[in-house]
Amino acid sequence: MRQIFVANLLEWFEENKRDLPWRKNSAPYRVWVSELMLQQTRADQVIPYYKRFMKAFPSLRALALSPRQEVLKVWEGLGYYARARNMHETAQFLVKEKKGRFPRTYEGLKELPGIGPYTAAAIGSLAFNLDEAVVDGNVARVLSRLFAYSQDVGSTVGRKQIQEWANELLPKGRAAAFNESVMELGALICLPQSPKCDQCPLKSVCRAYAKRASTRYPVKKKKKPVPHKVAGVAVVVRRDGKLLIDQRNEEDMLGGLWEFPGGKQETGESIKKCIKREIKEELGVDIKVGKHLTTVYHVYSHFTLELHVHWAKIIKGRPRAIECKNYRWVDFVHLREYPFSRADIYIIEEISRQKSKV
DSSP: OHHHHHHHHHHHHHHHOOOOGGGGGOOOOHHHHHHHHTTTSSSSHHHHHHHHHHOOOOSSHHHHSSOOOOOOOHTTTTHHHHHHHHHHHHHHHHHHHSTTOOOSSHHHHHHHHOOOHHHHHHHHHHHOSSSOOOHHHHHHHHHHTTTOOOOOTHHHHHHHHHHHHHHHHTTTTHHHHHHHHHHHHHTTTTTSSOOOOGGGGTTTTTTHTTTTTTTGGGGOOOOOOOOOEEEEEEEEETSSOEEEEEEEOOTTTTTTEOOEEEEOOOOOOOOHHHHHHHHHHHHSSHHEEEEEEEEEEEEEEOOOOEEEEEEEEEEOOOOOOSSSSEEEEGGGGGGSOOOHHHHHHHHHHHHHHHHOOO
């Protein structure tokens, strides 16, 4: 099976691989950036972010010397902002401590901030051609079908087994081509739903295909219901028309990003009372909550969020950064100079729509 698997797969890859920007240059820095962006995000979605990032930070040194806020702004919209913060920290470490060079060993790569086994294997194999097998969701799906693996691929035992198969199939000295080809097969042919089995170069050795049961794999434990959170948010307007935004603490989710202040609704609490309480706790001011502006629904990886947004104005006190890192009064036209989460961008877009009607 191994010889057929490798030969058919690599031949298919050479004929069918996509023309992706990070494949034009396998320098460690470019591989690293692309791999962090590609985790849990489709390649077609990553392309514009990757190009924008490389234009802003064409080298490791350029990234290391840039302000954190600029890095977050360029990353804005891609999500998983901890990756951007870790990337910036790692770039600074490499420039300061390693003369701007990535370690050339798997263990050395794993020691860097924000780089785990998967990313270390990806950088090691794609940039340095180390014999390290990469296992992401695409690879797990391909191998679970190839072997008709009946156990949960997300379990400790399942992850270990998939990794062992990937290691065994890896042709020595061809790790870069092998890893990319398996991931590409999962992205283009061995799809989660409606896999294109008739076009698959591995169908002659695939046990799931032989059983006509490809969609039964991979086996995954049923996920628990995703929590739903409701929050109140204030768009606080000053007499001169400037809007109040604050910056999330670095250690918080979405750390370092800016937002319209607010927070989670407590049991039995109305949205308006929630907004008043949160702004008092966050910024130390009393506000009058006005008309409803919009409601934003957003899906994160581990919960869904419902934001009820209201206009507001301060009736007592001056803002202080109590439960936030910083705050600013900003003209609407300058808001987009700050890095925001996608949910807050929706709010900005709604403000723009309402302003255009006035």
